[in-house]
Amino acid sequence: GAVVSQHPSRVICKSGTSVKxxxxxxxxxxxxxFWYRQFxxxxxxxxxxxxxxxxxxxxxxxxKDKFLINHASLxxxxxxxxxxxxEDSSFYICSAGDQTSNEKLFFGSGTxxxxx
Amino acid sequence: AQTVTQSQPEMSVQEAETVTxxxxxxxxxxxxxxxxxxxxxxxxxxxxxxxxxxxxxxxTENRFSVNFQKAAKSFSLKISDSQLGDAAMYFCAxxxxxxxxxxxxxxxxxxxxx
Numbered sequence: 001g002a003v004v005s006q007h008p009s010r011v012i013c014k015s016g017t018s019v020k021x022x023x024x025x026x027x028x029x030x031x032x033x034f035w036y037r038q039f040x041x042x043x044x045x046x047x048x049x050x051x052x053x054x055x056x057x058x059x060x061x062x063x064k065d066k067f068l069i070n071h072a073s074l075x076x077x078x079x080x081x082x083x084x085x086x087e088d089s090s091f092y093i094c095s096a097g098d099q100t101s102n103e104k105l106f107f108g109s110g111t112x113x114x115x116x
Numbered sequence: 117a118q119t120v121t122q123s124q125p126e127m128s129v130q131e132a133e134t135v136t137x138x139x140x141x142x143x144x145x146x147x148x149x150x151x152x153x154x155x156x157x158x159x160x161x162x163x164x165x166x167x168x169x170x171x172x173x174x175x176t177e178n179r180f181s182v183n184f185q186k187a188a189k190s191f192s193l194k195i196s197d198s199q200l201g202d203a204a205m206y207f208c209a210x211x212x213x214x215x216x217x218x219x220x221x222x223x224x225x226x227x228x229x230x
Binding site: 031032034038042043044045046049091093095097104105107109110 | 158159160161163166207211215217218219220221222223
């Protein structure tokens with residue numbers, strides 16, 4: 001099946017710094033990438049939809065200036081958490097669809113962000 | 117907006133027995149897809165089974181099968197011959213047709229007792 005590579009898998013940073021998370025579709029073109037956040041023992045909540053070559057669409061309550069999304073190519077989308085604070089500590093996971101795979105979405109392996 | 121409800125926060129099953137996880141959803145769409153995902157402690161999302169809404173036949177993947185009741189908007193997952201490796205968090209998810217995101221339920225934590 002299609003593969004989505006997500007890096008880093010774990011990052012620890014100081015409060016006030018920025019962190020970039022990358023998601024790459026390795027063997028297919030992902031015109032759209034979905035970014036989710038998962039707090040401990042909770043479900044996945046959609047943060048934003050990233051479209052190649054255009055601005056991302058953010059869900060209600062998600063600060064677009066804090067969570068910068070760039071989808072500059074058909075195989076790479078990035079999420080940058082700017083001026084991170086401890087409340088931003090969470091598990092972030094991306095997913096993308098391959099149009100040849102009958103509506104299946106493929107997930108990255110996730111990034112655990114811990115802000116000290 | 118579409119919603120997915122999983123009413124069982126936790127379930128347990130004896131090894132080799134059968135367990136059913138419940139899921140209901142709400143949508144006004146006629147064309148959509150339903151999924152069950154497994155999330156083990158590694159937190160990797162693993163697709164267990166999928167169902168197209170236009171198909172009346174229930175999907176089956178080895179020990180996993182679903183009971184899809186479109187009129188009732190119900191989509192339960194049955195795991196037969198449960199194995200220790202089945203222990204995980206299970207999420208029911210809905211996806212409208214087209215380039216749309218998955219909408220997840222809150223999940224059911226399944227424990228398998230040896």
